[in-house]
Amino acid sequence: MSFIRTVILAMSLLLTSAYSDFIQTPIPPSFNKNTFQDTNEDGKMDRLSIHFLGEITETYLHEMVDSLVFDWINSHSRHQSYTVASTDLKIDSLNSRVVYFDLPDTFSIQSFLTSLHDYRYGEYAIAKLYQNNGEVFKISMKDAMPPVLKKSFLKSHRKNGNDTLSLYFSEPVSIKPECHFIVEYKNNRDSAVYDFLHAEILPSLDPSVLVLVKDSSFQSKRNLQPRDSIRILKSCVIDESKNPIETKAFHFLEGTYPFEIYTVKSASYIASNQRPQTIFSLEFLDLNAAFPNDTALGVAIDIGGPEFESMLKEEALLKHSKSVLDYQASQLKIDLKLSIFTNLGAYVASYSHSLLGSDARFNKSGTRLFLRWNHQSEAGRLVQTGVYLADIDLRLSYDGDIIYQSQKNEKHIEAWGLLRR
Numbered sequence: 001m002s003f004i005r006t007v008i009l010a011m012s013l014l015l016t017s018a019y020s021d022f023i024q025t026p027i028p029p030s031f032n033k034n035t036f037q038d039t040n041e042d043g044k045m046d047r048l049s050i051h052f053l054g055e056i057t058e059t060y061l062h063e064m065v066d067s068l069v070f071d072w073i074n075s076h077s078r079h080q081s082y083t084v085a086s087t088d089l090k091i092d093s094l095n096s097r098v099v100y101f102d103l104p105d106t107f108s109i110q111s112f113l114t115s116l117h118d119y120r121y122g123e124y125a126i127a128k129l130y131q132n133n134g135e136v137f138k139i140s141m142k143d144a145m146p147p148v149l150k151k152s153f154l155k156s157h158r159k160n161g162n163d164t165l166s167l168y169f170s171e172p173v174s175i176k177p178e179c180h181f182i183v184e185y186k187n188n189r190d191s192a193v194y195d196f197l198h199a200e201i202l203p204s205l206d207p208s209v210l211v212l213v214k215d216s217s218f219q220s221k222r223n224l225q226p227r228d229s230i231r232i233l234k235s236c237v238i239d240e241s242k243n244p245i246e247t248k249a250f251h252f253l254e255g256t257y258p259f260e261i262y263t264v265k266s267a268s269y270i271a272s273n274q275r276p277q278t279i280f281s282l283e284f285l286d287l288n289a290a291f292p293n294d295t296a297l298g299v300a301i302d303i304g305g306p307e308f309e310s311m312l313k314e315e316a317l318l319k320h321s322k323s324v325l326d327y328q329a330s331q332l333k334i335d336l337k338l339s340i341f342t343n344l345g346a347y348v349a350s351y352s353h354s355l356l357g358s359d360a361r362f363n364k365s366g367t368r369l370f371l372r373w374n375h376q377s378e379a380g381r382l383v384q385t386g387v388y389l390a391d392i393d394l395r396l397s398y399d400g401d402i403i404y405q406s407q408k409n410e411k412h413i414e415a416w417g418l419l420r421r
Contacts, residue, residue, distance in 0.1 A: 045145060065086040261392060
């Protein structure tokens with residue numbers, strides 16, 4: 001009898017040992033090596049890379065992992081949850097501890113979002129790994145996306161001061177101290193590349209904007225001009241996570257002063273201090289007025305003055321082959337429309353107005369035209385904290401011809417973060 005018991009016990013142990021070979025322990029992700037990436041540096045997150053604490057096999061992915069779920073901001077500036085099946089996860093051929101997922105083009109992803117901490121959108125960039133046994137790993141993600149150049153403007157002072165080059169990036173940036181040049185440029189009809197040397201960087205309310213003042217003492221064979229192409233020197237501009245711009249691609253110098261719309265990404269207001277007033281107000285300010293700003297939300301453009309007139313003449317000649325010999329303010333028409341929506345697309349308020357350059361409120365030496373939104377809905381109620389979408393439609397016409405139209409020249413929908421205190 002004891003012999004039979006011994007045999008049964010031995011067989012039981014063998015079966016238990018054999019079965020245990022098929023039982024795998026879940027392998028957790030790393031705490032500090034998982035990243036969101038923008039592999040082609042186009043300003044859209046396109047890859048998640050998960051670094052595990054052990055080697056991963058195809059069998060492990062199939063038998064142990066159910067799915068990867070992450071939250072991001074979609075192309076409509078809204079939060080969206082994305083689910084990735086384990087069959088769509090790939091093991092890195094160079095490191096079997098790394099699993100990645102490349103987002104297909106069908107995924108709706110916000111453009112120019114290269115940071116995990118853009119407070120306009122609240123909390124996002126969250127990832128979780130779901131196991132087949134019901135266990136869930138919350139993945140600690142890091143930012144491995146370099147900033148990208150969104151647009152650029154050249155402001156020519158025409159011998160009344162040094163030219164300035166404004167660079168608008170997808171997130172707050174800084175320049176490495178060892179980089180004396182950060183911009184190169186070339187003409188689209190010429191392969192020669194030139195350096196742009198700046199003498200100083202002007203302060204900006206927006207940390208994602210660099211305003212470079214040209215060093216007039218630096219002589220180049222060819223000066224930077226509107227409609228040239230520029231690029232940022234490799235590894236010279238970094239974001240707050242120390243991710244450097246690495247791309248060698250050139251960007252078209254999209255705009256040229258003075259046809260530049262000024263706005264800010266965010267602002268705040270104290271509801272108890274807010275007095276009853278119109279939903280919008282159109283203000284005529286000095287050219288150097290610091291509006292909009294972090295307490296005054298809206299859009300502005302500089303109208304009038306010698307620089308404005310010179311540029312208008314150049315644009316009329318370029319776009320319509322018209323030579324404007326004598327600028328007449330009465331021939332300038334300004335059409336401005338601003339529509340505001342919630343980040344879910346619900347209508348909030350709008351404003352539309354047209355005026356002529358001969359309006360007596362304009363200063364002949366130049367005026368900053370500022371359309372202020374007073375944080376109210378169409379019904380006159382103060383709005384809550386949140387992200388609002390501003391659709392900006394600005395048109396400048398001269399003698400019946402459109403000289404500038406914001407919806408054709410640049411991104412005309414801006415996301416505004418508003419904090420109600």
